[in-house]
Amino acid sequence: MRYAEVAVLVRARAVDRLFDYLVPEGMDISEGDAVEVPFGAQRVEGYVLALKDRVADDSVSYRSIAKKLSGERPPLTRDLIGLLDFMRKRYFCTWAAAVSTVLPPVIRSPGKRYYQLVCDAVSVSEMDAADALWVRKLKDAFSKKTRLAEATLLEKGFSRALLMRFVRQGCLMLELGGSSVTRRTEMWVSAVPDARTERVRSDRKREFLRFLRDRRAPLRYADLLEQGLATAEMIRSLKAQGLIHVTAKPLEESGHDMEEPLSLTEEQRAAVESIVALMDARKHETMLLQGVTGSGKTEVYLQTIERALQKGLQALVMVPEIALTTQIVARFRRRFGSRVAVLHSRMTERERRHQFASIYEGVADVVVGARSAVFAPLDRLGLLIIDEEHESTYKQDRDPRYVAREIAAWRAQHANAPLILGSATPSLEVMYRVESGRYTKQLLKQRATGRPLPEVHIVDMRQEMKMNQQGLLSRALRDALKDSFNHQEQAVLLLNRRGFSSFLLCRECGESLTCPHCDVTLTVHRDPDPALLCHFCNYRAPLVAVCPACGGGRLRTFGAGTQRLEQEVLSFFPNVRVLRMDVDTTAGVGAHEQILSDFAKGEADVLLGTQMIAKGHDFSRVSLVGVVAADAALHVPDFRSAERTFQLLVQVAGRAGRHGREGRVVIQTFAPDHYAIQAAAAQDYEQFYRTELPLRRRLDYPPFTEIAQFIVTHEEEHKAREGARQLYRLLEASLNGCERVSLLPAVPAVVLRIRGAYRYQVVVKYHSFRAVSTKLRKAFDQAVAACGSDVSLHVDINSWMTL
Ligand SMILES: Nc1ncnc2c1ncn2[C@@H]1O[C@H](COP(=O)(O)OP(=O)(O)OP(=O)(O)O)[C@@H](O)[C@H]1O
Ligand SMILES: [Zn+2]
């Protein structure tokens, strides 16, 4: 008897375990296969995670697998099976949720497979005699039909591997679920080496053949037609006579729109060499690539990937948010052509299926994508890269709330591959691991273009206020803008809105009101009663009118929008062209790309917007960057607020002066002495890190601890509150006796109500996940069972505390 352990795709937590099924006699099942199994009165889909010869209790009569679904559905590759288990243990998700995250529904059912003959290439470079025989068979098979089902070709003796090789070489095109997987190819024409011209009757053809023979190298088919050197008919008949070859070549090898590798700087070369050495040794290691803004990290990625491909390995590159990083993707395409697959959430289903299929079929061996690309089915992974490692978009904000860096680390470890974390402003967690010897580091201290880092001026907005300057733009920033416009250069203006108007700021001393116990900013609540609230410990204070620090009376909730900024810019400079980028102007598909490309083309003098303009862009004509309210992000109730502020300021400053004239940055702030702002102005990561780390240690925050945040949600507030309190009691009981763990009381979440549902949270800080994970899990499962199905519970391990 053979049994299969199956993860069934049923979401309910109550049935979250693996089920054993009998493998019917004669059914050919492997680990990872998709199957249909009886479940209660229904039939459901599931994945076989393991096969075994015996079960724990053989007195039970087991039901049999009804059907094998593979063939139409991609199987789970072996490393992804192991990953499911990791995700369940780490993020407390169900088997079903883990499977659906790794293999999303669009991908699970790609449908039937068809092939088309793209080009009846008689000779394809790198093809041997045996292949040539198969090519002939292929032509026969397609002589009557333009499109054949895979099953038909398999019957004729082709293997799947052979078919895929033809797809990669560009002579077949695979159609999968209505979309096609192909390398973009081009036809090239060359004379058969000893072609006997005398056999050709027509003068024109003979002349053409001689011309081809003299050239020796193949010529582009399209060029021949375009230049009138040949006609399609001539080429067809010469080929039929066996006098010329027509060959398909992938477009990227034919020199179109392609870009050559740059010659590396010393620092870049050292980084590339050390990564390649790891790949040669097939050694897993996590390496921080810390390079200042504009240091050319992308070129390091490109050249190491190239080396991985030469070794027959695949590469995975993660970028924070693909819609904002079109430039990077374009560079990857120019370097690797259609070997690049792109995966992100803003794609249509069809596009996504197409990209996924090209990875799955081995046509694409470089995957560039946002968070979810970390699950790309790459079974020859040789290199993983996370660009702008510090970005919070790598954290999934829905269940399962995974951290892409952790998934990438797991995969890299299991693939014996290096994981490269790139950033100018590494997260504290990563730098701390470098310092404690768990990660290694490579530094890029210079900009690759040889340009210096921009010069930064801090403007003290308290002084501006005293001078009765009420607007958003200080005099210094207006002067800088004027200078930039006079030089026909571009400017970027950042107005970070995160956390705006939810905190109180004193316009005289620049203090914001913080919790006496937690060192986070108090949030203004007007509902049900006006109050200031701490979201960590539930400390509550009345909404005061007088600043407790200086006694001044100009305490305001802080707030201003990008629209107002735009108006103000135009009121000072009526003739400049302004592009605004914020949630309002980027609602449509492709809107981000449009704005960024318009700006890159010089169709505007100023780009102003929220933090989405700060990241990764490489605009050549930007010489001025203005930050309108640098402190905005300092006051969000999050222990990472200083870190986020520092990162954002350094990143946005880094957009200035990358190519042309020396860059200039103006930072407006009410807190000019704050260490995050000071360090950002100096663009000194070390200075920031040395100040922040002891603060984190003192308050027992990450990287010294890890934080798990539990959220209980219900439409009625008292039920959410009750659920959270119950969870608290269960956690208290379960964690009893654990050392170095702190359990914080049930409090309203930072955003109390989302889409009509109230949210309460319980936070646990601990030093070792291994020590507490089963205890946390136990309390969580008990709470799920106790709360009833209308209350929903979520857990966020390694929480980023953003909501
Ligand atoms: N070896 C090189 N020689 C000349 N120019 C280079 C070289 N490497 C990179 N560059 C150029 O330097 C500029 C900055 O490179 P890139 O965008 O990769 O920087 P980065 O390190 O990713 O910066 P950021 O962190 O600010 O995004 C690009 O315009 C790139 O073409
Ligand atoms: Zn004050």
Ligand SMILES: [Zn+2]
């Ligand atoms: Zn507090």
